[in-house]
Amino acid sequence: MPGTRPTDPAIATQGLTLSYGGHTALHPLTLEIPRGEVFGFLGHNGAGKTTTIRLLTTLLSPSDGTAQVAGHDVNTEAMQVRAAIGYLPENVRLYDRFTTRENLTFFARLSGVEDPAAQVDRSLRFLRITELADRRVGTFSKGMRQRVGLAQAILHDPQVLFLDEPTSGLDPMGVRALREIIDRLRDRGMTIFMNTHLLSEVARSCTSIGVLAHGRLVFHDRISALDGYDERALEELYVGVAQEDAA
Amino acid sequence: MSTLIAKQALRGLARDRGVALLAAILAVMVAVSAFLGWSATQTVNAIYAQAVGWLTAQGAPVPPNPLHEMPPLASLRNLPVYVSFLGAFAAIVIGQALVETDRRAGVLPLIGTRAVTAATVAKGRMLALTVATGALMSVAGLVSILALLTLPIQMGLADWFSLAAALALGWLYMTIFGLLSLGLAARLPGTAAGLLAGTVAWLAITFVLPALTGNVNPTAAINPVSALASVPDMPVFHWLSRLLGPVSLSEAFGWLEARAMGYLPAGLAPRAPLPLLSLGLAFAASAAFALHANATLDQTGGPDA
Numbered sequence: 001m002p003g004t005r006p007t008d009p010a011i012a013t014q015g016l017t018l019s020y021g022g023h024t025a026l027h028p029l030t031l032e033i034p035r036g037e038v039f040g041f042l043g044h045n046g047a048g049k050t051t052t053i054r055l056l057t058t059l060l061s062p063s064d065g066t067a068q069v070a071g072h073d074v075n076t077e078a079m080q081v082r083a084a085i086g087y088l089p090e091n092v093r094l095y096d097r098f099t100t101r102e103n104l105t106f107f108a109r110l111s112g113v114e115d116p117a118a119q120v121d122r123s124l125r126f127l128r129i130t131e132l133a134d135r136r137v138g139t140f141s142k143g144m145r146q147r148v149g150l151a152q153a154i155l156h157d158p159q160v161l162f163l164d165e166p167t168s169g170l171d172p173m174g175v176r177a178l179r180e181i182i183d184r185l186r187d188r189g190m191t192i193f194m195n196t197h198l199l200s201e202v203a204r205s206c207t208s209i210g211v212l213a214h215g216r217l218v219f220h221d222r223i224s225a226l227d228g229y230d231e232r233a234l235e236e237l238y239v240g241v242a243q244e245d246a247a
Numbered sequence: 248m249s250t251l252i253a254k255q256a257l258r259g260l261a262r263d264r265g266v267a268l269l270a271a272i273l274a275v276m277v278a279v280s281a282f283l284g285w286s287a288t289q290t291v292n293a294i295y296a297q298a299v300g301w302l303t304a305q306g307a308p309v310p311p312n313p314l315h316e317m318p319p320l321a322s323l324r325n326l327p328v329y330v331s332f333l334g335a336f337a338a339i340v341i342g343q344a345l346v347e348t349d350r351r352a353g354v355l356p357l358i359g360t361r362a363v364t365a366a367t368v369a370k371g372r373m374l375a376l377t378v379a380t381g382a383l384m385s386v387a388g389l390v391s392i393l394a395l396l397t398l399p400i401q402m403g404l405a406d407w408f409s410l411a412a413a414l415a416l417g418w419l420y421m422t423i424f425g426l427l428s429l430g431l432a433a434r435l436p437g438t439a440a441g442l443l444a445g446t447v448a449w450l451a452i453t454f455v456l457p458a459l460t461g462n463v464n465p466t467a468a469i470n471p472v473s474a475l476a477s478v479p480d481m482p483v484f485h486w487l488s489r490l491l492g493p494v495s496l497s498e499a500f501g502w503l504e505a506r507a508m509g510y511l512p513a514g515l516a517p518r519a520p521l522p523l524l525s526l527g528l529a530f531a532a533s534a535a536f537a538l539h540a541n542a543t544l545d546q547t548g549g550p551d552a
């Protein structure tokens with residue numbers, strides 16, 4: 001990608017803030033996530049996780065501070081940021097009356113993919129959902145939709161993938177399948193920023209974590225620094241830092 | 248990219264049963280309108296033929312056939328009524344559907360995180376709307392042409408051009424409401440709120456304004472015969488007519504259609520000083536509103552989870 005260096009972090013924020021109507025949804029956030037990381041962003045409901053993703057994906061403009069994603073500034077280079085990212089929101093439904101292939105082809109074209117048909121086939125194969133290609137999305141379960149949603153997010157081989165509560169509403173089989181997909185994406189070198197409140201997902205899939213409480217980053221470290229932490233210990237850590245912040 | 252957005256939106260509309268139903272009703276009503284015109288023409292013609300026979304037997308002079316003094320397109324004079332009613336309402340539904348489909352599908356954040364500007368997406372939706380209303384008017388035009396070809400009337404080249412002008416005016420009028428609805432749908436989340444706001448604007452333009460500018464009976468405003476009457480001779484109507492005439496779009500449309508199709512009563516002045524300018528300005532204003540509302544549409548997909 002022109003204008004970026006391989007040594008640039010995948011995501012870097014400096015005092016990124018969002019305030020509106022006297023309320024601060026995100027207090028100044030300073031964070032750096034190297035390329036190739038799977039970053040788990042933990043926090044209670046309403047902590048500001050989705051707001052952070054929306055700021056980093058250029059859907060919202062910060063009221064203060066800056067952020068770079070894939071080496072591009074979210075304020076001044078929004079189009080370059082968008083070209084370098086993939087995004088799966090929490091409640092993606094897609095066009096019900098269209099088939100999987102029709103949905104994906106539209107998003108591939110919108111992303112400027114050179115050979116949309118071939119890229120759609122590749123994504124379907126990667127996610128092992130070729131049997132869903134010509135079925136209407138309106139007939140799909142939540143898990144199926146989530147996979148098709150993930151397919152649209154990776155169609156253009158983004159450098160950074162944002163997943164907002166990707167396991168929300170999935171059954172255990174769906175969660176396992178999604179985890180396996182995340183592992184394979186990580187193996188391809190993709191940086192993944194994942195919002196979740198499932199500690200088990202963080203423990204199994206992530207290489208680093210951040211904990212957000214009431215719009216403030218209260219913890220950020222690599223998972224390797226938490227050696228010896230099992231899921232229960234992580235829960236203790238999470239509850240501890242969240243309560244500390246609230247106090 | 249606007250073309251890509253427009254194509255996707257049009258494919259979505261083509262699969263929307265509500266829009267398909269409205270389009271079908273509009274086509275049927277235009278066909279009914281043409282049939283009524285044909286039926287009235289046939290009746291007059293039959294009565295005239297009987298009268299000719301009777302007058303000839305009596306040795307009385309035979310007057311000319313009244314149908315030959317009627318403009319050929321007068322048989323389609325109900326067309327503007329259906330465009331005002333069903334066409335404008337169909338355009339409101341289409342404008343609403345173009346935004347609401349994306350919102351309901353949860354794809355706004357997916358589109359908003361692609362390397363496409365919000366203004367490009369907005370222009371794509373506007374393009375889809377103008378094509379959709381154009382398709383509706385084309386159906387109405389096709390039905391009208393088929394009807395005219397089967398009627399016992401002579402259509403000259405100028406008459407066909409007049410029909411084209413009348414259809415173009417119909418498209419312009421429908422698209423004004425469609426663009427307004429497109430903007431309202433972007434501003435007001437939720438199908439009910441968007442549709443209600445568009446319908447209220449349509450009701451005000453179709454019924455309330457003409458009532459204020461001079462028609463005691465508001466439904467007469469869309470009637471091609473009784474609406475084309477002079478303002479009652481009362482000072483209040485004269486003042487309201489002057490004040491609101493330029494924005495009374497349905498009256499401007501009715502007057503222009505009557506003139507284009509040749510059945511405008513001689514000497515009847517329009518409510519607006521320049522009715523075509525009124526429609527043109529309304530089109531420009533609704534287009535600017537639709538563009539701004541859609542270019543600033545909240546693409547986050549809703550409140551923070």
